[in-house]
Amino acid sequence: MRLKWSILAVVFTVITVLSGCDRLLVLDPKGPQAKTQAHDIIATIWIMAFIVLVVFALLVYMLVKYRASKVGSDYEPPHIEGSKLIEGICIGVPIIIVTILSIMSVRSNYAVEATPKGYENQKPLVVYASSSDWKWHFSYPEQNIETVNYLYIPTDRPIDFKLYSYGPITSFWIPQLGGQKYAMSDMVTTLHLAADKPGEYMGRNANFSGKGTAENTFDVNAMSKGDFDKWVKEVKVTAKPLTEKKFDQLLKPGHVGRSTYNGTHLKFSPPPAMQHGGGGDGSGSVDHKDMNKADHKNMSDHDMKNMKMDDSNK
Amino acid sequence: MDFFDRFAIPNPSPVIYASMVAIGLTVLAIIAGLTHFKKWGYLWREWLTTVDHKRIGVMYLISALLMLFRGGVDAVMLRAQLATPDAKLLDAQHYNEIFSTHGVVMILFMAMPFIIALFNFVVPLQIGARDVAFPRLNALSFWLFFMGAMLFNISFVLGGSPDAGWTSYFPLAGNQFSESVGTNYYMIAIQIAGIGTLMTGVNFMTTILKMRAPGMKLMKMPMFTWSALVANLIIVFAFPVLTVALAMGTMDRLFGTHFFSTDAGGLDMLWANLFWVWGHPEVYILILPAFGIYSEIISTFAKRNLYGYKSMVWSMVVIAGYSFLVWAHHFFTMGQGALTNSIFSITTMAIAVPTGVKIFNWLFTLWRGKIQMTVPMLYSILFIPLFTIGGVTGVMLAMSAADYQYHNTMFLVAHFHNVIIPGVVFAMLAGLTYYWPKMFGFMLNEKIGKWTAWLLSIGFVLAFFPMYITGLDGQARRMYTYSASTGFGPWNMAAFIGALIMAVGFALIVYNIYYSVRYASRDIGSDPWDARTLEWATHTPVPEYNFAITPQIDSIEPFWDAKKNGQELFKGKFEKIHMPNSSGMPFIMGCIFFAWGFSFVFSIWIPLIITTIGIFVCLALRSFEVDHGHYITVDEIEETETKLRGAN
Numbered sequence: 001m002r003l004k005w006s007i008l009a010v011v012f013t014v015i016t017v018l019s020g021c022d023r024l025l026v027l028d029p030k031g032p033q034a035k036t037q038a039h040d041i042i043a044t045i046w047i048m049a050f051i052v053l054v055v056f057a058l059l060v061y062m063l064v065k066y067r068a069s070k071v072g073s074d075y076e077p078p079h080i081e082g083s084k085l086i087e088g089i090c091i092g093v094p095i096i097i098v099t100i101l102s103i104m105s106v107r108s109n110y111a112v113e114a115t116p117k118g119y120e121n122q123k124p125l126v127v128y129a130s131s132s133d134w135k136w137h138f139s140y141p142e143q144n145i146e147t148v149n150y151l152y153i154p155t156d157r158p159i160d161f162k163l164y165s166y167g168p169i170t171s172f173w174i175p176q177l178g179g180q181k182y183a184m185s186d187m188v189t190t191l192h193l194a195a196d197k198p199g200e201y202m203g204r205n206a207n208f209s210g211k212g213t214a215e216n217t218f219d220v221n222a223m224s225k226g227d228f229d230k231w232v233k234e235v236k237v238t239a240k241p242l243t244e245k246k247f248d249q250l251l252k253p254g255h256v257g258r259s260t261y262n263g264t265h266l267k268f269s270p271p272p273a274m275q276h277g278g279g280g281d282g283s284g285s286v287d288h289k290d291m292n293k294a295d296h297k298n299m300s301d302h303d304m305k306n307m308k309m310d311d312s313n314k
Numbered sequence: 315m316d317f318f319d320r321f322a323i324p325n326p327s328p329v330i331y332a333s334m335v336a337i338g339l340t341v342l343a344i345i346a347g348l349t350h351f352k353k354w355g356y357l358w359r360e361w362l363t364t365v366d367h368k369r370i371g372v373m374y375l376i377s378a379l380l381m382l383f384r385g386g387v388d389a390v391m392l393r394a395q396l397a398t399p400d401a402k403l404l405d406a407q408h409y410n411e412i413f414s415t416h417g418v419v420m421i422l423f424m425a426m427p428f429i430i431a432l433f434n435f436v437v438p439l440q441i442g443a444r445d446v447a448f449p450r451l452n453a454l455s456f457w458l459f460f461m462g463a464m465l466f467n468i469s470f471v472l473g474g475s476p477d478a479g480w481t482s483y484f485p486l487a488g489n490q491f492s493e494s495v496g497t498n499y500y501m502i503a504i505q506i507a508g509i510g511t512l513m514t515g516v517n518f519m520t521t522i523l524k525m526r527a528p529g530m531k532l533m534k535m536p537m538f539t540w541s542a543l544v545a546n547l548i549i550v551f552a553f554p555v556l557t558v559a560l561a562m563g564t565m566d567r568l569f570g571t572h573f574f575s576t577d578a579g580g581l582d583m584l585w586a587n588l589f590w591v592w593g594h595p596e597v598y599i600l601i602l603p604a605f606g607i608y609s610e611i612i613s614t615f616a617k618r619n620l621y622g623y624k625s626m627v628w629s630m631v632v633i634a635g636y637s638f639l640v641w642a643h644h645f646f647t648m649g650q651g652a653l654t655n656s657i658f659s660i661t662t663m664a665i666a667v668p669t670g671v672k673i674f675n676w677l678f679t680l681w682r683g684k685i686q687m688t689v690p691m692l693y694s695i696l697f698i699p700l701f702t703i704g705g706v707t708g709v710m711l712a713m714s715a716a717d718y719q720y721h722n723t724m725f726l727v728a729h730f731h732n733v734i735i736p737g738v739v740f741a742m743l744a745g746l747t748y749y750w751p752k753m754f755g756f757m758l759n760e761k762i763g764k765w766t767a768w769l770l771s772i773g774f775v776l777a778f779f780p781m782y783i784t785g786l787d788g789q790a791r792r793m794y795t796y797s798a799s800t801g802f803g804p805w806n807m808a809a810f811i812g813a814l815i816m817a818v819g820f821a822l823i824v825y826n827i828y829y830s831v832r833y834a835s836r837d838i839g840s841d842p843w844d845a846r847t848l849e850w851a852t853h854t855p856v857p858e859y860n861f862a863i864t865p866q867i868d869s870i871e872p873f874w875d876a877k878k879n880g881q882e883l884f885k886g887k888f889e890k891i892h893m894p895n896s897s898g899m900p901f902i903m904g905c906i907f908f909a910w911g912f913s914f915v916f917s918i919w920i921p922l923i924i925t926t927i928g929i930f931v932c933l934a935l936r937s938f939e940v941d942h943g944h945y946i947t948v949d950e951i952e953e954t955e956t957k958l959r960g961a962n
Binding site: 027034036037040048051052063067071077081087090095105108169180182185186205206207208212213 | 695699
């Protein structure tokens with residue numbers, strides 16, 4: 001019995017930690033999409049805690065009341081078929097809960113799959129985020145610049161991330177701005193995010209994509225529009241142009257540090273034709289000759305030295 | 315020498331070389347032991363050629379326990395690597411191989427044979443049958459599973475283990491990104507075992523539908539038999555999908571097709587869909603029999619009939635239906651849009667309703683009962699709260715928008731271990747303890763058993779609850795390391811300690827078996843738990859023919875009613891009993907399949923062609939073979955019955 005209570009205590013501790021601890025990345029949202037998700041998470045934790053509590057209470061009651069040592073040795077348990085009323089409640093109440101959750105879920109689905117709330121009037125900044133073993137390339141077509149392994153974004157402007165991959169499936173994830181989405185080599189997916197507050201956030205590939213996955217991270221820096229424009233201007237002046245040859249080098253499996261370029265790879269290595277939500281011809285007709293050349297054994301020492309281990313920006 | 319290069323390990327380490335030596339020595343020791351004690355004949359006659367469902371059940375059980383330890387060692391290594399930040403115990407490649415094999419071994423080569431062991435041993439006894447419908451097919455099922463498991467397990471000493479995760483998503487699992495033969499092992503070993511499982515599904519559905527004792531209508535079947543029927547129905551529908559997906563994957567890797575490899579117009583999402591169209595029903599194949607076991611145990615030790623029998627049956631049928639309608643929740647984040655995600659979100663949450671019905675029915679079975687806290691009951695009682703937590707976190711994951719944050723994180727890892735360990739593993743250990751006396755004629759020690767149950771539960775909570783927290787803090791799954799600045803360190807250390815506690819628990823199971831073999835009383839009668847269903851109505855040890863006289867059934871709990879109200883189960887007198895003959899063919903076919911799979915993995919074509927012909931020759935031989943089985947005479951039955959009655 002004592003041990004059972006200690007399990008209960010552990011459960012409550014977990015619940016309290018989960019709901020009270022706003023330092024957990026996912027529960028410390030810095031953008032409208034992450035807020036929607038954090039809200040859903042907290043709400044469901046409370047509803048679920050209630051259900052767990054009911055089950056625990058019933059279990060403890062049954063165990064305390066109907067232990068063989070409590071009911072007496074000549075007690076003969078009755079034959080009970082079941083009761084329409086009790087079973088009706090056991091079906092009805094969960095149906096009500098599931099209905100409420102379903103409504104929540106559907107509303108949130110449409111919210112996270114659209115331009116973030118409060119940002120509808122603005123034209124989104126389009127950023128192509130593509131992964132290759134094991135790095136992220138961020139192309140800004142509007143500004144005509146490209147970065148590797150770091151992402152600067154303006155606050156208070158919606159951002160459409162167009163995701164695809166030069167290799168295995170990866171998943172683009174900035175927990176504090178919103179949940180993840182897959183990047184695949186045969187289609188482009190879109191993730192709608194926005195940052196409310198300036199700050200540095202952790203971004204990473206969350207989907208297992210081979211032996212470099214753990215270090216497949218990037219830094220996100222959200223800044224005011226003024227700062228962002230200033231940064232773009234600076235890049236325009238200082239960064240070298242991104243040539244096809246340079247990009248091929250970048251695609252080779254391995255880890256590299258941050259880098260910045262004038263121009264994007266979108267012209268000479270366009271994203272897959274197929275877009276999520278139809279429109280593609282299904283052939284995924286992209287030139288992947290670069291990928292075929294990729295050789296895992298080519299991961300040079302030089303690349304390893306630049307490996308980024310710090311995946312936290314808290 | 316070129317020919318032999320392919321068998322080399324791509325990423326060798328001292329541990330692997332040590333394992334090679336250990337495996338070699340073990341095999342030598344077994345061969346020497348069998349020869350020394352002159353047990354080859356016994357092994358061949360009584361085990362390798364047997365078609366008796368009880369012996370096949372025991373062989374499944376032994377295999378499952380062996381695989382539990384293999385998968386458990388994997389798990390401890392994974393947790394040890396993650397226990398501290400920036401640890402150097404394993405490198406990325408080894409970590410990837412270990413978590414991939416951990417998943418495959420635990421699901422397909424531990425949990426599956428464990429439930430099939432219980433199907434085999436229990437179902438024919440529960441329905442009053444003499445054996446399964448197709449006894450020789452049953453033996454073939456076992457040997458295919460066993461050879462598939464062995465083939466998979468040699469991967470780490472010959473050629474390299476699979477390293478693309480147990481889900482083996484393409485294009486990562488394609489030749490371009492997985493160059494070793496590891497994924498070939500995955501495709502072919504699971505294929506062989508999967509064919510065995512599919513045949514088990516056909517076999518048990520036929521057995522349950524056609525071979526029940528007279529009077530046992532469908533709605534009078536014991537709950538475990540019901541769960542077996544539903545699970546085998548799911549097997550029959552789901553496993554062909556796996557068969558096809560694996561065949562396509564094999565062709566992509568070995569014959570240059572492009573079903574899934576994206577570089578020539580293949581569709582990586584097709585693999586994910588096919589995998590989970592099988593993979594999601596698969597988890598219900600595991601959990602429904604576990605529910606069946608809990609139903610039997612809770613009813614037995616609450617000394618009461620199962621509350622809400624009809625709703626228990628219907629909830630399983632509904633779950634089985636839903637299990638095929640939720641697969642896309644494994645990849646909400648694939649970009650299929652709000653509408654698709656909403657549909658799958660709702661169907662997923664809907665499963666909570668029938669599952670909830672079952673939880674409440676178990677609770678109400680305790681109501682007005684007389685609860686005896688035996689080891690099987692302790693597991694069942696621990697299961698209810700722990701599984702409920704796993705279940706509600708499943709509902710949280712079903713919220714597809716929020717899943718964008720849970721997906722690929724330790725939160726998800728915590729959730730599915732939270733349903734599989736208290737759900738399936740506890741059920742199997744409870745079932746093992748519960749049926750042990752029927753299988754082996756003595757009981758496992760209760761005191762050691764209770765220690766085990768508590769250690770496993772506490773270890774489990776410590777190992778997996780921290781993952782809920784680190785998951786919400788951004789710790790992604792399948793990452794071999796993390797930096798100290800993330801703050802994941804202490805939580806992962808707790809998880810490692812939990813894993814160690816669980817390891818002690820599992821070691822105690824072995825000790826318990828050893829201890830009970832030596833010291834337990836053999837004088838336990840045929841019904842040591844005072845149980846309710848038919849499997850306890852026959853002798854211990856169970857005679858070859860199970861029941862000397864086929865029982866007559868007129869209630870859900872025939873044996874209980876017979877004990878309490880004196881209803882007569884066995885009416886009539888002895889008659890000669892028709893039984894199937896033993897056969898070496900399933901074992902031989904299993905061996906040929908092993909050689910076939912091995913040649914396939916390493917693309918050695920001539921042996922592959924020869925073994926393929928061998929398989930067809932076996933099939934042809936079987937179809938021309940005349941084997942009408944044999945009869946056990948009335949005299950023999952009388953002799954056996956007298957002896958067994960005397961023993962009790």
